[in-house]
Amino acid sequence: MPVKFADRMSTVHRSFIREILKVTEDASIISFAGGLPNPELFPVADLEAAAVKVMRESGPQSMQYSTTEGFQPLRQYIADRYMEKKGIKVDADEILITSGSQQCLDLLGKVFLNAGDNVVIERPGYLGAIQSFSVFESNFLTVGLEEDGPDLAELERVLDENEAKMFYAVTNFQNPSGLTYSAAKRQGVADILKGRDVLFVEDDPYGELRFMGDFEKPVVRGYLEENGILLGSFSKVAAPGFRLGWMVCGGEMRDKLIIAKQASDLHTSTFAQRVMHQYVTDNPLDNHIEKIRERYGNQRAAMVQAIEEYFPAEAKVTRPEGGMFLWVTLPEGMSSMDLFDEAIKNKVAFVPGRPFYVDGSGENTFRLNFSNSDEEHIVEGIKRLGAGIKDFLSK
Numbered sequence: 001m002p003v004k005f006a007d008r009m010s011t012v013h014r015s016f017i018r019e020i021l022k023v024t025e026d027a028s029i030i031s032f033a034g035g036l037p038n039p040e041l042f043p044v045a046d047l048e049a050a051a052v053k054v055m056r057e058s059g060p061q062s063m064q065y066s067t068t069e070g071f072q073p074l075r076q077y078i079a080d081r082y083m084e085k086k087g088i089k090v091d092a093d094e095i096l097i098t099s100g101s102q103q104c105l106d107l108l109g110k111v112f113l114n115a116g117d118n119v120v121i122e123r124p125g126y127l128g129a130i131q132s133f134s135v136f137e138s139n140f141l142t143v144g145l146e147e148d149g150p151d152l153a154e155l156e157r158v159l160d161e162n163e164a165k166m167f168y169a170v171t172n173f174q175n176p177s178g179l180t181y182s183a184a185k186r187q188g189v190a191d192i193l194k195g196r197d198v199l200f201v202e203d204d205p206y207g208e209l210r211f212m213g214d215f216e217k218p219v220v221r222g223y224l225e226e227n228g229i230l231l232g233s234f235s236k237v238a239a240p241g242f243r244l245g246w247m248v249c250g251g252e253m254r255d256k257l258i259i260a261k262q263a264s265d266l267h268t269s270t271f272a273q274r275v276m277h278q279y280v281t282d283n284p285l286d287n288h289i290e291k292i293r294e295r296y297g298n299q300r301a302a303m304v305q306a307i308e309e310y311f312p313a314e315a316k317v318t319r320p321e322g323g324m325f326l327w328v329t330l331p332e333g334m335s336s337m338d339l340f341d342e343a344i345k346n347k348v349a350f351v352p353g354r355p356f357y358v359d360g361s362g363e364n365t366f367r368l369n370f371s372n373s374d375e376e377h378i379v380e381g382i383k384r385l386g387a388g389i390k391d392f393l394s395k
Ligand code: PMP
Pocket: 035, 099, 100, 101, 102, 103, 126, 128, 170, 175, 203, 205, 232, 233, 234, 235, 240, 243, 244, 245
């Protein structure tokens, strides 16, 4: 007899990107498909030293169960860093350490979403959030992204016309588009949200990876005082394998999120938290981030330059000042899925854009990752891709 699955699983799909990554495992393919940080930059030796120190100095404690909220010194470190880097006031007791920021999305779904609830996301939107919220059978509404952030008129209209529970946004170097909200758009979003009972979830794993230009304050705490939750992560500034993220939120929301986390995994790995804390205590994170910025900045420059040389003018490409992605829009009517099949034959890969659009649009778009390839491969890969696009245009 077949087993019976829960209804909620009927609308959730396997991550399309994971499927694509299987295709690109072939080492001869130059892949701009993944969303992976560059492993050459993982601070392995310093993390090793931190791990040894934790084992020697607090071995039994680091092996023990611990609080759901997370290791207090690590929460204090994160809170202090917000003040130092972003100028926003966060209390260590408002931080909840999670198993990657991806877990925040799951917990937010558990705490806030009933089946059928409307969630507003960006168009294109982060696939991991689409997948996470889909598990809770949410209904997605979308707001288009412009060069400097969301289309505010559309956001206002969507919120006026629908009862939405949540607006989820990636305000810096968004995945997948690479786009960042300007100060004016941040203020605009805050103004629209003020006085509404919509939760604003601001996900910011890439904000510190800025290669040029000025930092903006987060919308949450920077512009919006209530109904906001800010998510952060060590994945892009240290190492994703540690699975360490956090959320900033206070009051009753926090109490409920802690209960959801308790029910989910009791707490995030004690050992991982202590090692990360030891690492950031002994090695200023700024020094490490500077190395990442320099490397990714050079890779981004190589990609942008190669695009200018090899892509036809009809292909529009974003020019992010940080992060890990560029976003390409081909002329209407062109299919990036068809281009993908051709590109694979030419041993170069990217992620077709349609899965990032819950409304089925975006056929003519695709995402390029620049963090995980060296400059030589970037130039060669973009050259092959450019030739493929020109070929397509001429058909
Ligand atoms: N949010 C966004 C926008 C991301 O791009 C990612 C990583 N792909 C995550 C969250 C999840 O990151 P973490 O490793 O912290 O779970």
